[in-house]
Amino acid sequence: NAGVTQTPKFRVLKTGQSMTLLCAQDMNHEYMYWYRQDPGMGLRLIHYSVGEGTTAKGEVPDGYNVSRLKKQNFLLGLESAAPSQTSVYFCASSYSRAPGELFFGEGSRLTVL
């Protein structure tokens, strides 16, 4: 089983460029999340989804957009990248009956110059 897969694993962007991070899970989980992790800041929730076609804002949603057109996929978009968005991004998913037990992807390291 692949579990949760994120692509790309690494990316370098210039300020103002756009990009999309893709998350795919094969566990039929209802809930999906996008986090960023920065030194000294811990895991911070960007956006999340409780089902296909639904999304909601987390703690730090500004500068990001998401879409969940299919249950297994959750896309995170940066429309105009800024150096403050340099971070490690983690996608995670969970069953609705066990929403605290998250399964994480391997992470995507994004650098914005």
Add this chain to the structure above:
Amino acid sequence: GQNIDQPTEMTATEGAIVQINCTYQTSGFNGLFWYQQHAGEAPTFLSYNVLDGLEEKGRFSSFLSRSKGYSYLLLKELQMKDSASYLCATYNAGNNRKLIWGLGTSLAVNP
């Protein structure tokens, strides 16, 4: 408000026992989770406590006291591979079903 506190760093010796504490303040508490995160990797789920008491799972045990807002993770027979960051998180069913994360405790296991 929601707040989680855990020590920033701890050091222990291979073969020993270490206890990592976590205190929390939250309304509508609905569970306490521990995750392990090795450097450069993603967090992985370790344990879940929703009732008071000790949950044992192999070398790892987790304890919860809801009245004190307190939990600990106990690691026995430490191995070098246990060197990692340990994240405490609370779940609040009223908080739009989201986890509140601590900053993590970085554990270094020395030979």
